[in-house]
Structures are given as C-alpha cells and as structure tokens.
Amino acid sequence: MNGEGDTYLSIGELARRTGLTVKAVRAYSDRGIVPPAGRTPAGYRHYGPEAVARLRLVRTLxxxxxxxxxxREALDRDTPPAELxxxxxxxxxxxxxVLTARRALLLAAARRxxxxxxxELMHRLAALSEDERRALTREFLDEVLGGPETGTGLAGVARSMTPDLSxxxxxxxxxxxxxxxxxxQDPGFRAAMRRTVAHHAADGTEHADGVPRPHPEAVIRDHTAPARAAGIDPGSPQAGPVVDAVTAAYAQQCGxxxxxxxxxxxxxxxxxxxxxxxxxxxxxxxxxxRWPAPDPLSPELDWFCAALRARTTS
Structure with missing residues (x-):
C-alpha cells in the first residue's frame, strides 16, 4: 500500500513524499486539513494521492x-493559491x-x-488614520492662514504646505x-506662523492685475547669495548696495x-x-x-538682517 503507484498512502509514506514529519502529518490530519481517505483493517489511516499535493501546498503556505x-478555510473553499x-x-x-510606524516612533523617541x-503624544500621532491626519493639518492651516472664508488669497499657500503621507x-x-x-500642535509655532501671515497680508501679495509679487525673502536670496559667496561682511560698506536694492523692492511692493x-x-x-x-x-x-529638499533660507536672512540692522540702528 505504500508503493509509488498505489491508490492509498500510509501516513509514513505521505510524510516521506512531502518532506514533513509523521508527527506534522498527523497534526494536520487531526485538524482536518488533510483528512484521511479511510483506515486499514488494522485501524491505521491511509490517504489518497491528492493528499500529497494538498500537504505540499500547506507546507508552502x-x-x-x-x-x-x-x-484550512482556503483549502475547504478550494481557494486558488494565487488568490490566497x-x-x-x-x-x-x-x-x-504598522511595524514601520512603530520602529520610526521608537527611533524618534530614542534620539530625542x-x-x-x-x-504618548508621538504614539497617538503615528497611529492617526489618513482622514485624521488630514483633519489635523487642515485645522492647523485654517488657524494660521485664516481659513478659506477670510479672503486672504492664501489657498495656494495652504496647498503647498499640506503634507500627504504615502x-x-x-x-x-x-x-x-x-x-x-x-x-x-505647538502653540508657539502657530502664533509665529500667524504673525508671518499677518505681515504677508499687510504688505500685499498681488499686483492690481492679479500677478503675484515676489516675496521679500525671494528678493533677499537673489541679492544676498552673491554677497555671501563673495565673503562680504554684513557690517561692511560693500553690504550697503545689497540692503538698498532689497529695501527699494520692498518699498515698491508696499507702496x-x-x-x-x-x-x-x-x-x-x-x-x-x-x-x-x-x-x-x-x-x-x-x-x-517626497519633494526635493528645500534650500535653507536662514543663512541669507541672518546675513541680510545683520546688514539691515547695522544700517537701521546706526
């Protein structure tokens, strides 16, 4: 009953053909995953040839x-292995x-x-759903930008500042x-952002024809970067033309x-x-x-503020 061409296989032969132990085959049989086809007159289980393929699939899964x-549920329902x-x-x-989020949380907690x-706060933030994440950032941006009903024209800014986690x-x-x-969630950061937006709105952001004006920070970058690259000290006379060019552009913007x-x-x-x-x-x-890393603006602002302050307080 245990030859290669026999109709029924003993539990030992089934174990040999599938590479499993007799104990494992018996356990799968007891659970109904590979039920025996019947028993020998001596009471030993025997299995049909289809049990070989079934057990090989079980081992792989x-x-x-x-x-x-x-x-067992998949095999009983004859679910295709590819679907499973x-x-x-x-x-x-x-x-x-889930594990990636947990590991990131633990690493962040360890570093700081x-x-x-x-x-507790970090764990709560890491566990937020997509809708909860969007609600959190929407509430933050609505507060610091004034919300869509204020007419501040900052909808584009809100979009550019909205995180979208993959x-x-x-x-x-x-x-x-x-x-x-x-x-x-930082109240101090929110207050600072509101002050930034207030300055932005007070200075005016558009021409009469609706064409956006360059922000002073962009003008500062354009003028300050060459001066810094040339090694000009912000307190030196050579910094004067840079300050004058920026303040002239800012004055024109503000009228x-x-x-x-x-x-x-x-x-x-x-x-x-x-x-x-x-x-x-x-x-x-x-x-x-997953955007390109922005160039830091603080070195340009630090240099220009030092240059402007030297000429404003003197």
Whole structure:
C-alpha cells in the first residue's frame, strides 16, 4: 500500500513524499486539513494521492506565514493559491506599515530622549488614520492662514504646505510626519506662523492685475547669495548696495517710501519669518511629500538682517 503507484498512502509514506514529519502529518490530519481517505483493517489511516499535493501546498503556505485556520478555510473553499497569496501579501503589507510606524516612533523617541508624555503624544500621532491626519493639518492651516472664508488669497499657500503621507511610507517619512504633526500642535509655532501671515497680508501679495509679487525673502536670496559667496561682511560698506536694492523692492511692493520706518517694518517681518521651526516644517514637509529638499533660507536672512540692522540702528 505504500508503493509509488498505489491508490492509498500510509501516513509514513505521505510524510516521506512531502518532506514533513509523521508527527506534522498527523497534526494536520487531526485538524482536518488533510483528512484521511479511510483506515486499514488494522485501524491505521491511509490517504489518497491528492493528499500529497494538498500537504505540499500547506507546507508552502505555512512557510509564508499563514495560520492553520486560514489555510484550512482556503483549502475547504478550494481557494486558488494565487488568490490566497495575494490576500496574505496585502495582510503582510498592513503589518509592515504598522511595524514601520512603530520602529520610526521608537527611533524618534530614542534620539530625542522622549519623556513618557512625549512618547504618548508621538504614539497617538503615528497611529492617526489618513482622514485624521488630514483633519489635523487642515485645522492647523485654517488657524494660521485664516481659513478659506477670510479672503486672504492664501489657498495656494495652504496647498503647498499640506503634507500627504504615502500609503506605504518609508521609515524616514513616518518619522518626519510625527515631528511635523508635533509642530502643528505647538502653540508657539502657530502664533509665529500667524504673525508671518499677518505681515504677508499687510504688505500685499498681488499686483492690481492679479500677478503675484515676489516675496521679500525671494528678493533677499537673489541679492544676498552673491554677497555671501563673495565673503562680504554684513557690517561692511560693500553690504550697503545689497540692503538698498532689497529695501527699494520692498518699498515698491508696499507702496511706501524707503525710509527708516519701512526698514523697521521689514526687520520685524524678517525676524518673524526667520523662525527655525518654519524652516524645519518645510524640510519635514519635503520628506513626507517626497519633494526635493528645500534650500535653507536662514543663512541669507541672518546675513541680510545683520546688514539691515547695522544700517537701521546706526
């Protein structure tokens, strides 16, 4: 009864053909995964030839991590192995996303020596659903930008500042999202962003024909970068033309004379804009959204503010 061409196979022969132990075959048989075709007159189980293919599939699915209840249900329903593999792959993808988020959370907590309270907040932020993440950032942007009903014309700014975490984020993207969400909850950062927006709105953002004007920060970058590259000290006379060019452009934008009051106004704006948390937000946003890393603006603003302050207070 145990030859290659026999109709029925003993449990030992079935184990030999499938590479399993007799104990494993007996356990699968007891669970009904590979039921015996019958018993010999002596009471020993015997199996049909189809049990070989069935057990080989069971062995493969177990190696892939499927549980026995799932395997039995699939075999009883005659689920195609490809369909079963696809379903299990999706389940593994969910587990991977959860584990990736947990690992990113633990690494972030370890790097910053997080307190239990910070750990709790980070865990809550990492576990948010997509809808909850969107609601959190929407509430933050509505507060700092004034919301869609204020007519401030900042809808484009809101879109450019909205994080969109992938369904399959890399570890560094998950970690960046956690830190970005923490920033969104920071009252001090929110207040600083509101002040920035207030300066932006007070200075005017568009021409009469609706064409956007360049922000002073962009003008500063264009003029300051060459001066810094040339090694010009912000307190030196050579920095004067750079300051004059920027303040003249700013005065034209505001429709005001380039005088001491305007320069004080520009300094107040730049001191608000030049908040390291704002630059950090933009960096984290680029990581989450898989955008190119933005060039840091703080070196240009630091240089220009020093140059402007030297000429405003003297």
């Amino acid at each position: 177990r190696a892939l991590g499927l549980g026995l209840p799932t395997i 593999a696809a379903a299990h792959a999706e389940a593994l993808a969910v587990q991977i996303r 020596d997080a307190t239990p309270e910070e750990m 369904d399959h984020p890399a570890e560094e993207e998950t970690e960046a999202w956690i830190e970005l969400a923490e920033l969104c 005001r004379p380039d005088d001491a009051a305007l320069r004080q106004r520009l300094l107040a704006r730049l001191d608000t804009v030049n908040d390291p948390r704002r630059e950090r937000y933009l960096h984290l946003l680029a990581v989450v959204n």
